[in-house]
Amino acid sequence: MNKVMLGALVGAGLAVAALTLIEQRNEVFAQRISASAPGGGELFVFPTLTADKAQLLTVVDPRLQTLAVYQVELPTGKIKLLSVRAIRWDLQMTYLNNEKPLPQEIHALLEQR
Template sequence: MRHMVFWGLVGAGLVTAALGAIGEPDAAMLRRTPPSQSAAADGGMIALSTVVEGKYQQVTLIDPSRHVMSVYQIDLASGNVKLCCVRNFHWDLQMLQHNGERPLPREIRSALESM
């Protein structure tokens, strides 16, 4: 199932690249198209896709059960697929704060507990 979602998105990217090569992209497409999302009914793989600056389609795959995400870029002109990054975000989700601005989570909790 995971491979079907991935290759389905790659196929969609290739179709998008082919269609983009045929016609002139409009101004909205040159900036960024709104992301589309696909998720398996069983809560499996999540796929997010958007076209960035009319140059490439960015596909983000998220595996909630393994806490892993990956980002791919599909060149709209050539159809080449580039793996940009893979990250296990399990430990990221264990952090209480990162680059937080005040009030920080522990400050809010302390204020609520003192009421």
């Protein structure tokens, strides 16, 4: 389950970054996966099915730069909050857990040209 949750968190982070970059150019995609939140904001919800008859819902609030992951047991409908995280600082990192070549190494190689 930890791998699934980590995958959902990483996927949500990447999705937030991608949505931020393409916000103006791809309104149809954003409307398809977004829902209006109270106060006029938008929440993005990413469903992921798991092998153990559950569904993970990753909810991203771009305005607050926060994500939450919920587990929904499909047979019973029970909902459990698994994690919540402010991702503002995460998204400002240059790299984490990368393998070589690291981003600054690639940049240095390109600067030599």
